[in-house]
Every structure is written in C-alpha cells, then in structure tokens.
Amino acid sequence: xxxxxxxxxxxxxxxxxxxxxxxxxxxxxxxxxxxxxxxxxxxxxxxxxxxxxxxxxxxxxxxxxxxxxxxxxxxxxxxxxxxxxxxxxxxxxxxxxxxxxxxxxxxxxxxxxxxxxxxxxxxxxxxxxxxxxxxxxxxxxxxxxxxxxxxxxxxxxxxxxxxxxxxxxxxxxxxxxxxxxxxxxxxxxxxxxxxxxxxxxxxxxxxxxxxxxxxxxxxxxxxxxxxxxxxxxxxxxxxxxxxxxxxxxxxxxxxxxxxxxxxxxxxxxxxxxxxxxxxxxxxxxxxxxxxxxxxxxxxxxxxxxxxxxxxxxxxxxxxxxxxxxxxxxxxxxxxxxx
Ligand code: F1P
Numbered sequence: 001x002x003x004x005x006x007x008x009x010x011x012x013x014x015x016x017x018x019x020x021x022x023x024x025x026x027x028x029x030x031x032x033x034x035x036x037x038x039x040x041x042x043x044x045x046x047x048x049x050x051x052x053x054x055x056x057x058x059x060x061x062x063x064x065x066x067x068x069x070x071x072x073x074x075x076x077x078x079x080x081x082x083x084x085x086x087x088x089x090x091x092x093x094x095x096x097x098x099x100x101x102x103x104x105x106x107x108x109x110x111x112x113x114x115x116x117x118x119x120x121x122x123x124x125x126x127x128x129x130x131x132x133x134x135x136x137x138x139x140x141x142x143x144x145x146x147x148x149x150x151x152x153x154x155x156x157x158x159x160x161x162x163x164x165x166x167x168x169x170x171x172x173x174x175x176x177x178x179x180x181x182x183x184x185x186x187x188x189x190x191x192x193x194x195x196x197x198x199x200x201x202x203x204x205x206x207x208x209x210x211x212x213x214x215x216x217x218x219x220x221x222x223x224x225x226x227x228x229x230x231x232x233x234x235x236x237x238x239x240x241x242x243x244x245x246x247x248x249x250x251x252x253x254x255x256x257x258x259x260x261x262x263x264x265x266x267x268x269x270x271x272x273x274x275x276x277x278x279x280x281x282x283x284x285x286x287x288x289x290x291x292x293x294x295x296x297x298x299x300x301x302x303x304x305x306x307x308x309x310x311x312x313x314x315x316x317x318x319x320x321x322x323x324x325x326x327x328x329x330x331x332x333x334x335x336x337x338x
Pocket of ligand 1: 044045046047048093094095096097098099102145146147330331332333334
C-alpha cells in the first residue's frame with residue numbers, strides 16, 4: 001500500500017502549516033497576565049497530559065513562577081491534591097475538546113470560580129465554549145487516532161503562550177522560523193527515521209528527555225506504543241542509570257533528546273548506553289544524529305524533536321503489518337458516562 005494513503009503520514013508531513021497557524025492564533029489572542037495568578041495548572045489526557053508536562057516546565061522556566069501539570073482525571077477526581085485557595089489559571093489542552101475527564105474537570109473548576117480558563121484545542125467544541133481565552137488551531141485537525149499534527153500544533157501554541165505570558169515577544173518572533181526548519185528536517189531525515197523504525201531487530205525503545213523535553217519524550221514514547229505495539233518507556237536522562245539501564249542490550253534503541261544547557265551530562269548517558277550495546281539516536285541543535293541547525297532559542301524549539309520520531313513510529317507500524325491510523329484498542333476520544 002502506498003504510504004501516502006495513510007492519514008497519519010499525510011498529517012505528519014503537513015504539520016508545519018498547522019504550526020504556522022498556531023503562532024498566528026496565539027499572537028492575536030488576548031492572554032492573561034502571569035502576575036495575576038498564584039497557581040497555574042496545565043491539564044489534558046494522554047498526549048495532551050504529556051503536553052501539559054512540557055508546558056508547565058516551560059511556563060516556569062520562562063516566567064519564573066511555579067506551574068504544575070496534572071491529568072484531567074486527577075483534576076476531576078482528586079482536586080484536593082491539586083487546587084489551593086489561591087487564584088488559579090487553568091490551561092486545558094485537548095485535540096478533540098470533548099474528552100470527558102478534561103471537560104468535567106474544567107466544568108467543575110468554572111462552577112467553583114477558581115479562576116480563569118484558557119483552552120487550547122483543534123476543534124471549537126464544548127471545552128472551548130467554557131474558556132475565557134479560546135485558542136483553536138483548525139489546521140491541526142486529524143482523521144487518525146494517534147495525535148501527531150494536532151499535538152505539534154497545540155505544542156507550538158502553548159510554547160507561544162508561555163513566551164507571551166513571560167513578556168518574551170523576542171521568543172515569539174524567533175518561533176516564526178519553526179515551520180521552515182520543520183520542513184527541512186523532514187526532508188533531510190525521513191530516510192533516517194525509516195531505517196531505524198523498520199529495523200525489527202530492535203525490540204525496545206527508550207526516550208530520554210529532561211526539563212521541558214520530558215513531556216515530549218513521554219509523547220513520542222506513546223506514539224511508539226500506540227502505533228507499533230513495541231515495548232517503550234520515557235525517562236529523564238539522569239534517571240536512566242538508576243535501574244532502567246538494565247534493559248539495554250543490542251536490541252535496544254535509546255533516543256536522546258539533547259539540550260544545549262545540559263548536553264555534557266546527557267551525552268555521557270548516551271555514550272554509556274552505546275558501550276552496553278544499545279543503538280543511540282540523538283537529537284539536538286548540533287552534533288547529533290538529527291541536527292536542527294535552527295538558531296531558534298532552546299526554550300521555544302521543542303516541537304522540532306517531534307516529526308522525525310513520529311515518522312519513526314509510522315514506518316515501524318507499517319513494517320510490523322499494523323495500521324498506523326487505527327491503533328489497537330484505542331479510540332480518538334475517550335468519552336465516559338459520568
Ligand atoms: C486525549 C486522548 C489522546 C489519545 C487517544 C485518546 O484526547 O487521550 O491523547 O491519543 O486518542 O484521547 P484529547 O482530549 O486531546 O482529544
């Protein structure tokens with residue numbers, strides 16, 4: 001079957017148009033002021049919870065104010081472990097805008113008048129209608145179940161939101177180069193993604209990412225699980241030595257999402273894994289298997305880690321005879337009877 005017939009493939013390859021739209025929408029939005037809130041919470045489910053992990057880290061890194069990420073289900077069922085009596089900003093992220101846990105958690109937050117709500121979504125749905133600030137990126141909409149283009153578009157939006165709330169319009173300006181760099185990366189490294197993804201001699205994948213990259217490591221790990229049914233796990237770089245290292249052998253791929261700031265420590269973990277027989281796939285601005293060469297500041301170029309790793313999962317799925325558009329046991333939206 002021609003790969004172009006898969007929705008997932010078309011969505012991955014066209015994602016940079018949705019990145020550009022995300023930037024336009026956030027630039028035009030009237031955002032809350034960071035100084036008005038004692039607490040900031042990012043929430044979502046599955047992919048969008050993982051996105052929340054990266055977003056909370058980035059918000060804190062850029063604004064200097066603490067932020068936390070929680071799954072929608074936790075905000076709904078265990079809010080006493082999360083909310084305080086401080087004025088709170090809730091940023092809810094959802095591709096569909098209809099996931100029950102996220103919708104119900106936001107509904108309750110609003111009813112209890114805890115603070116303002118920002119919604120980031122690809123569809124103008126029930127969730128968006130509860131928002132004080134409604135960010136919809138229509139070009140991220142998808143036919144396939146696993147999030148690729150949608151996730152990346154919302155991640156660009158949330159990165160831009162953090163930059164703007166931090167008063168860093170300079171970062172927003174440098175983000176306008178992201179679509180161009182993303183296209184170049186897919187052109188240059190698709191063959192690399194295919195080569196590793198199609199190698200069925202590998203039976204385990206580990207995704208290492210620290211700081212704002214940890215949530216992204218969780219997300220690409222989820223792609224590998226959903227689309228390819230392969231054993232895979234995400235870790236913070238330095239955590240990997242504390243036990244998970246036991247799983248590394250010649251069948252393991254260790255993906256390293258390198259930072260500039262901590263590169264020395266992170267690269268050391270990767271070279272140790274290579275010594276143990278693992279295959280390392282490193283991603284970073286320079287001197288890596290996949291080099292971004294973007295000149296975009298580290299804090300706002302996180303989306304660049306995604307397309308090649310999404311393609312890696314896509315090619316592996318096909319090679320295993322699976323349908324990447326329809327992962328086993330999974331629906332595009334989880335709707336519960338509450
Ligand atoms: C969240 C989500 C997806 C997952 C699956 C089920 O959806 O958990 O992350 O891949 O498709 O739904 P949403 O709230 O972002 O629409």
